Each structure stands twice: as C-alpha cells, then as structure tokens.
Amino acid sequence: MARARLVTAPPPPGPPLCVLGRAEGARIAVRTLAPGGTITAEQSCGTAELPALAARLEAESAPRWVLSDAAAWSPVLLRAGVTPARCHDLRLVHRILRHSELVPAAERGGGPTAWDTPHEPEEPARGQDLGATLFELDCGSSASHGVPDGIEEACAELSRQQQAIAAAEDPARLRLLLAAESAGALIAAELQAAGIPWDVAEHDRILTEALGPRPSPGTLPSRMVEAAAEVREALDDATVSLDSPPKLLRALHRAGIDVPSTSQWELQGKDHPAIAPLLRYKKMSRLLTANGWAWLDEWVHEGRYRPVYVPGGVVTGRWASSGGGALQIPRQLRPALRADPGWRLVSADVSQLEPRVLAAMSGDGEMIAAGAGKDLYSGIVEAGIVPTRQEAKIGVLGALYGGTTGDSGRVVPRLRQTFPDAMALVDGAAATGERGGTVSTWLGRSSPAVEESWTLAQRSAFGPESTPAEQERARRTARERGRFTRNFVVQGTAAEWALSWMAALRLRLAAFPEVAADERADASGPVFSRRAHLAFFLHDEVIVHAPAAQAEAAAAAIRECADAAGRLLFPGSPIDFPLDLSITERSAEK
DNA sequence: GACTTTATATAT
DNA sequence: GGTGATATATAAAGTC
Structure with missing residues (x-):
C-alpha cells in the first residue's frame, strides 16, 4: 500500500x-x-x-x-x-x-x-x-x-x-x-x-391545525388535553402521566396492554381503546416540545431561522448542527420554509446519493448501469434482480448498513451476486473494521483507530482462558465495528461529494449579478440579500434562495455543479448523479 | 442542585 | 439471547 x-x-x-x-x-x-x-x-x-x-x-x-x-x-x-x-x-x-x-x-x-x-x-x-x-x-x-x-x-x-x-x-x-x-x-x-427564510404564520398555522390554538404558558394545547383525557379514560386511570415512560408503562400493564416499552413501534397494532389516542398524543407532544411555539420564539427572528452548522461534526465527515435541530426539521414543517416576496426556493436533492457513490468508488459497472439516468432502485427492478422497488431499496440499504436479518438479509445475497464489485468494497470495509483496522473514504478521511482496550479485549476473548460470554461479546462488538466501517466509507465519500457540489455552487452563485435595490431580500443580511444564495443544506439536499429572475439560472448551476462534483471525484467514470429539483415559493412537504 | 443517563422522537 | 449506519433534541429519571 x-x-x-x-x-x-x-x-x-x-x-x-x-x-x-x-x-x-x-x-x-x-x-x-x-x-x-x-x-x-x-x-x-x-x-x-x-x-x-x-x-x-x-x-x-x-x-x-x-x-x-x-x-x-x-x-x-x-x-x-x-x-x-x-x-x-x-x-x-x-x-x-x-x-x-x-x-x-x-x-x-x-x-x-x-x-x-x-x-x-x-x-x-x-x-x-x-x-x-x-x-x-x-x-x-x-x-x-x-x-x-x-x-x-x-x-x-x-x-x-x-x-x-x-x-x-x-x-x-x-x-x-x-x-x-x-x-x-x-x-x-x-x-x-x-x-433559512421561515414563515412564522405558516408554522403557527401548522401547529394550530395539529394541536389547537397556542395555549397560555404552562398549559397544554386543547387537542393534547383531549387526547390525554381519552387515554386516561380508556386506561381507567384519571391521573397517569403520559410524559413519563415508566409511569405510563406501568399504567399500560395495569390495563392489560402487554408491551415492553412505550415506544410507538411497540404500541401500534395492539388492540386497545387507549392505543389510538395515546399515539396521537405522542405525535402531538413531539411536535410541541421539539418544534412548537417555544422553538419558534427562540429560533426564528425577522423571518429567518439561523441554525449553527458544524462542518465535520460527524466522524464520517458529515455535518452536524447545534441549536434548533436544523438537521431534524420534521417534514410536516417543510411548508414553513418560504421564499421572500419576489424570491423563490430552488430545492434539489440527489437521488440515491450513497448507492451511487458506492457504485462509482467500486467501479461496479452493473450498479452504475442500474442507476444510469434514472431511479437506481427501479433500475435494479428492471434488471430483474428483485420484484419490487421497495425490496431493491431495503436490499441496498442493508448492503450499506450491514443488515443481515429480515427483509434485507434475504435480498443482500442476491445483490452480492449481481453487484460483486460494489459488495466487495463494503464487505471489505466491514472485514477491516472487524479486525480492528482503519478504513478511509475516497478522498482520504480515515476512521478513528480502535482503542487499545478494544484490541486487548478481542485478543483475550480468543485466548485460552475466555468464557463463552466473553467470546460472544467480543464477536458482537467486532460486528458492530464492522458495520460502522462498512458505512463509514460510503457515508464519508457521499459527504465529500456533497461538499464538492456545494463548494462549486457557492462560487457560481457568488458570481451572479446583483438585483436592484427594491428586489432585495433584506432579512438575509447585507451579503446575501442581493443575489441567489445557499440557504439550507442537509447531507444530500440544498436549497437556494433566489430572486425570481435568477431561479432558473440557479437551478442550472445546481445541476452543473452536481455533474462537476461527479467528475471531480470520479474522473472518467460514467456514474451520474441525477437531481430532483424544483422551483417553488414554498417548500413542499414530501 | 448540578450533572449524567435513558427513552423516545426526528432527519439522512 | 442480540442481529441496520450516522446524528440532535427533549424531558424524565437516576446519580453524586
């Protein structure tokens, strides 16, 4: 090497x-x-x-x-x-x-x-x-x-x-x-x-529709109060707290609902009159505490949500964010992203970025062909490898994440046959990780080395004096690390592609002409009120806020920069990175 | 009381 | 008996 x-x-x-x-x-x-x-x-x-x-x-x-x-x-x-x-x-x-x-x-x-x-x-x-x-x-x-x-x-x-x-x-x-x-x-x-241009009135409308009108401080919105009353009625317990998992769990057990936890996933499907209102309550509670009126007051000022982005905040090279949960904005609130008057949101996300990155890294011709110019999952269906798009998706995600059971476990072996080069790359990364080794992205960001204690534990687990429990634990942690390194090479390289895409786009947009003074979007500040500018980024998606007259040019720039990023990282490769792109006034709930 | 951990939700 | 990656945020519960 x-x-x-x-x-x-x-x-x-x-x-x-x-x-x-x-x-x-x-x-x-x-x-x-x-x-x-x-x-x-x-x-x-x-x-x-x-x-x-x-x-x-x-x-x-x-x-x-x-x-x-x-x-x-x-x-x-x-x-x-x-x-x-x-x-x-x-x-x-x-x-x-x-x-x-x-x-x-x-x-x-x-x-x-x-x-x-x-x-x-x-x-x-x-x-x-x-x-x-x-x-x-x-x-x-x-x-x-x-x-x-x-x-x-x-x-x-x-x-x-x-x-x-x-x-x-x-x-x-x-x-x-x-x-x-x-x-x-x-x-x-x-x-x-x-x-991010943020429409407070629309956000308030979404909250009011889902929860009822904004309540006075210290009280719950009306629709949550109603749902809570229904749950307590159905559980025959007038005082149980729905916000405390242990207390709620005990109340569920008393009512004969046999669940191991209070999570949505366990509750749904159980047949009891308390379940439906409880699930509604939990949904509303999540919306209220994570992105309710308090969030709006704290994070949105003068029509802009300004989160702190943390480049390289994730080991793989993805960005993290701090403040307001910028990377976890629920889809339900997407309509609150709204362009200023006379401006547009140019939104673009890459279709199946990670599998395409894997196809390009491994040079897997079959996989590149499956995604050429179209939806990669449909391409896998058309190639006759699996019957449905859903199975193609589960299989590919299983390959990237290391899934071995259930649906993905059934599909992954077929993918291994059809896409040997792509699968060899992720399987190799997993094997390296299981051995305690380091893996690297396409451009050379490497996974952190294992702790010395990890290596020692692995060694002793396979020595003469180890217990079966010790061996089992060592095998499990080795597999966990394998799944991490398997995913690291692809997620990290996808992050590199996205950075290259945005870096090129940033320079392109900066060269756009200034608009007239009366067409500016003043809340974006002195630098960004005058021309199309980046307003949001989420792993494989960008939103550009653009004066209406620049929206088409911004869309073209977004596409050209995606092509440029592909050529920069994978020169000579036939891989393509198709975008879903739209020009709107308001972001659509997908 | 200050701090950490756990449970649960959200995003890709 | 566990079996899918990376994260952030909140609130309750646990710990010192």
Missing part, C-alpha cells in the same frame, strides 16, 4: 496564501506567502480595518485564506461583506491529517495539541447576534477556549500541515478533501448568516 516516494513533490501551483492571525497588541496580521512558502508581504491592521484590507487582497489576487478557524473569523468578514473565495481551515485540516491513512504516521502529529480543540458551540448562537465573535476578537477571550489564533502559531501549523500533505501517499487527492472541507467551513458560516 505505502509506495516509496523518491522525489519530493513540487509545491502545488495555485493562488498565494494569505495567513490571518493576531499580532502584537490588538493588531491583526495578514501574511502573504507564495505557493512555495516564501513570505512575499506582511501587513497589519486593527480589527476595524480588517474587512477593508481583506476585501482589497481578495480583489487583487484571490488568495487562499489560511484561517485558524473559519467559524471564528468568518462572521467578522461577513459583517463587512467580504466573502473569500477559498480558504484553508487549520482546525479542520488538522483533524483530517491527524487520522488520515494517506499521511505517513510520523507526519500526523504526536499527542493532542491546541489544534485538536473541537468546535465550540458559541454561546449566543441565536438570533442575529453575529457581533459576539467580533467582540471576542476585540477583547481576546477566544484564545482561552478556541484554537490558537496568533499569526506565528498559524504559520507554524500551516507549515507543519504542508509538510504532512506533501509527504502523503496521494497529495492531490488529499488536497481535494482539505479544500472541500475548508470550503464547507465558509459555507456553514454563510448559511448561518443568511438564514
């Missing part, structure tokens, strides 16, 4: 690097480096002058901005309307390099350093309070809990990272990943700044 490198890779061609960092006093230094690493210029300014200086350098040379943590620096720049085209996020890059199998172990860095600081969920991350980070920059408190942000520390870390990248097995591939990850950091900051 590891090929000897006989020559040092030449420095990559490309734009100059501008490293941003704190200098003496309250100054901020901007150090310009040629691609080879030599310093060609250095300037400094106060915080207030930074946006002007950054805007000038951006216009002059479109550098790659080297930022200790784009999440911390972006708000300062965005407030002043500066949107860097490219960046290198030292914190995110550090995390990838630390684990990547493409990087020789000696170059991955020793023990944890200040650069391993995880994303800090910023305290006032709600409302339009983008000034908080600027304040932190002013008073210098961010250094205490964030990554280092001094100019010398940033340059030293950059230099260390460049050395690790140059020593990597496939530097060009790794650079793609690092550029995509860094672009993601800029996109996340911009998504938060722009916000």
